[in-house]
Amino acid sequence: MVPIYGLQKTTLLDYSPHLASTIFFGQCNLRCPYCQNYELITPDSTLGTISPEEIFSHLRKRKHLLEGVCISGGEPTRYKGLPEFIRKIKELGYLVKLDTNGTNPSMLAELMDKHLIDYVAMDIKNSREQYGKTVGLPGMPLSAIEDSVSLLTNSDLSYEFRTTLVKEFHTEDDLLAIGEWLQGDSSYYLQNFRDSDTVHEKQLHSFTHEELLRFLQILLPYLPNTKIRGNF
Ligand code: SF4
Structure with missing residues (x-):
């Protein structure tokens, strides 16, 4: 079974500036308390799946309209058949973006080596010191x-790092530590936490405009290509 649990047929946000479709793979090996897709990541999910035939039928029909496909989740690199699945998308002429939490470097390397992905957005959940706590798995290696x-920073592939900022998990010291860790010319996006009914843990909070700007100032000396994404 291909664990596809969602298809957003048209989006301008997920693979900007390309008009794209987003495919959501179910299940994830992390347990971020602020996850927006918690119902997709639990193994006992009773959500219905979408067949690959339905996905490819949609992509063939919309080829005149869409430029790209965003492979998202959950964590799509958990699906062993991902390279073959993406190869079929590439055969249709689409650009492919991968959203990943970065926990499967061997799959990432395979997709890069086979030229199956055009862009990667990798989550940086927090400073190394706070990583495990932030993903719900304290002590995670x-x-x-x-x-x-390393794979991304040493490649020619277009990529970004991105962090969703949650008041209960991120401090100025953490952002400084991320800057020292990743320093270089990588594109790095700060995204403010958005609460919604699908977020598993209640009572989490976003940052104010001023607080986000302060984070930006902390990061810019280390990561000059840092931006704040979205409305804040
Ligand atoms: S890595 Fe992403 S999909 Fe997985 S639990 Fe964290 S936010 Fe959710």
């Missing part, structure tokens, strides 16, 4: 995350 960071 970070070697896979570090390997994925």
